[in-house]
Amino acid sequence: MIFVTLVRQLLDRPATNPFPTRHMPRSIIRLLERARRGKGAIHPPVPVPAGMRGKLVYDRDKCIGCQLCVRVCPARVIEFRSEQKKIRMHVARCTFCSQCVDACPVAALATSREFLLADTDRRSRNLIVE
Numbered sequence: 001m002i003f004v005t006l007v008r009q010l011l012d013r014p015a016t017n018p019f020p021t022r023h024m025p026r027s028i029i030r031l032l033e034r035a036r037r038g039k040g041a042i043h044p045p046v047p048v049p050a051g052m053r054g055k056l057v058y059d060r061d062k063c064i065g066c067q068l069c070v071r072v073c074p075a076r077v078i079e080f081r082s083e084q085k086k087i088r089m090h091v092a093r094c095t096f097c098s099q100c101v102d103a104c105p106v107a108a109l110a111t112s113r114e115f116l117l118a119d120t121d122r123r124s125r126n127l128i129v130e
């Protein structure tokens, strides 16, 4: 039975697109569609659901440096920069639990709908929020 399932999976059309397809120009998508003719279509992107907890957004000007977010974060994402009384977030470690957002007394933190966070360097600019 397992063997049958395995063979079926190997022969089935892929259910997903190559990761960056959604963000490619239409012309490239058309080229890919032509190349994949007979091998399965490019699937339309799945809409991002409302309320999705994506990459954190930090409003530095609102932040009062209370460190509540630092205390509640279970993944030690948030570093307090005492000289500036502001925070720096290492998004590569974030579990998107949103506890820091709930804890912030001045609404300086929010989640966005951005989820394309794959990177080869966990210290890249895209993964540091400050």
Ligand code: SF4
Residues within 6 Å of the ligand: 056, 072, 073, 074, 075, 076, 077, 078, 089, 093, 094, 095, 096, 097, 098, 099, 100, 101
């Ligand atoms: S969302 Fe959760 S894991 Fe991410 S920084 Fe906030 S508290 Fe930490």
Ligand code: SF4
Residues within 6 Å of the ligand: 062, 063, 064, 065, 066, 067, 068, 069, 070, 087, 103, 104, 105, 106, 107, 108, 109
């Ligand atoms: S909880 Fe809000 S105000 Fe306090 S340090 Fe974190 S971001 Fe700044």
